[in-house]
Amino acid sequence: MSQGIYERVLSLNRHITLLKRASTNQSFYRRIADTTTMSTPETLSALSKNLMPTTRLASPPHHSTFPELTATISDLRVHPTIEAALHLVNSDLPSAHFLVRHMQAAPAVEGMLLHGILHRAEGDFNNARAWVGDVRDACEGYQPKKKDEDLKLDSEVFEKTRGGKGIEKSLVEYVYGSTEPAELIDDVEAFRKKKMGQRGNKDEEEIEVRIRRELEMVLEWCKRKFGEGEWKDASSAWVKNSEEISKMSNDMTSGDKGHRKF
16 A cells, blocks of 8 residues: 555544544534533532533533523522532533632732632633632632732631631632642643644543542532522622732723633
8 A cells, every 4th residue: 555545544543433422422412511500499408419420621612512591500509619619510611700800918818829720711811820829829828929029918808718517628728639730731731732643541631630630529518508508698708809800800801902802
């Protein structure tokens, strides 16, 4: 067989493999969609249990996995960080971003961490690292980006960064254990830089498992801290941004910087 014909056959086989994979994924999502048809009203535990196995954030999501669940999640009226986490689990980045933009400063370390996870999903890895760094600073009692200057948070603000009853660890320790949060950012970035032929069969799924575990731990922390009940006034969870964050937000939403406009 000539080299040219061999390469064409090889290319055809790759296309067939990709088509089979796409067909398998579509069938998988249809099966999951069937399982998420639950009785009304939906519950937080049922939604998180059914949605978590479908989370796909190793590659950039182009749309939510189940668009019909966006309103269902919002109708739970849970704490905004729990709602934002559920939107992320559903790969609904715009809905999650709308919420976390109101929780971008200490003591709202949960919203800050979710903001970093969201930017990682978008592929804005430097921004993701910046948010995770801010969360670590706040959890250690420092003003974000001011640790080197030994500028600490007000004691009352720092106290509010802590977890719920019985949780002694910081949010970073609770979610990531002894590993560095930036490791997952680095690994997602490295995975996305690989060409399809360079990716191992289990590379993507291994990353997805770690992302699901990360989101499971964030949800668990938030439920233990804020409860699973209804929050009638979501604005009570909002925090005032620093001048630096306010400028970044304006650039992201009204200028040409960032991934979307509101």
